[in-house]
Amino acid sequence: MSEHPRTDLNNLLQAIYGPGALDHVRWEVFSQGPPSCLTWFATIYIDDMNHGYAQARTRGAAQDSAAYQAYNHLRRERRR
Template sequence: MSGDDHPRQRLNNELQKIYGPSAQDHVRWEVYSQGPPNNLIWDATVYIDDMNYGHAASPTRGGAQDEAAGQAYDFLRRERAR
């Protein structure tokens, strides 16, 4: 997967278009794991201006963040298309 195809990179690029250099001031991640150590499930939620834009669960931290970022990116794109 190239950098431009990576969900977190796409989200970051979209946020840069919207907010410019202050984009990171508008984003907050909550990432945590649950379950037994041999069978962890990671939950990731991305908030933009304190609104939930994406949530996902995955056996890997990166997988959960990528899925949540993809949801947020898709939501932002639909929102901007209106």
């Protein structure tokens, strides 16, 4: 896996689903806390199943961590 988990996940999803890959993905991203100390939460659903959840100090970091989890989960599933 490279330093770009969302790109890696997108590439894997394209390999699995083809051009309609984004139709299978849904993100829920939100923040909580005071503006000076936000915590970002990101959950990624693939075919309405939770494949990754993370929290971080930035939106991108939360999404990257959730994408990394989803990527690893899909790779394990494909090996079976």
